[in-house]
Amino acid sequence: MHPALSLSTLRIGEFATISGLDAQNELYLRLTAMGLRIGKQVQLLRSAAFSGPLHVRVGTTDIMLRKTEAARVQVTAVIPAGASIAS
Template identity: 60%
Template sequence: MPANTLASLHIGETATIVSIHAEEALHQRLLALGFRTGKQIELIRKASFSGPLQVRIGTTDIMLRRTEAAKIKVSKP
């Protein structure tokens, strides 16, 4: 299984969260927004000029910076 991160997904791709390697504050925030191991996550779009990403977990749309997305390991189906 190749080690992909959320930041390396292409627009429109769906993947499964494998693990989250984030510091405490970010981890808590991600958990509260529904980032959990085993959840499906879809990359909706990327902002211009290396701006943040828009992702979707279930029915929730979330934006996060690419540096933070790189801390989330995902596996493509």
């Protein structure tokens, strides 16, 4: 069993699967509208310095998220950077 992680704890290049959204209705709707839905695979592409936003990819869509918002996105099944992904 993988420990509970959030999108904000991923390392650059890592992939994970969204397992939950811990957000109130308004933020939940905003995150899902951007494509962050349970079961979707995400990848952390970049992390800005000084607690700046995170650049993540969901499918073919790139999104910039505040770290506080990314902390609300629960993920599992982290695949290390450089590992191949079976489709």
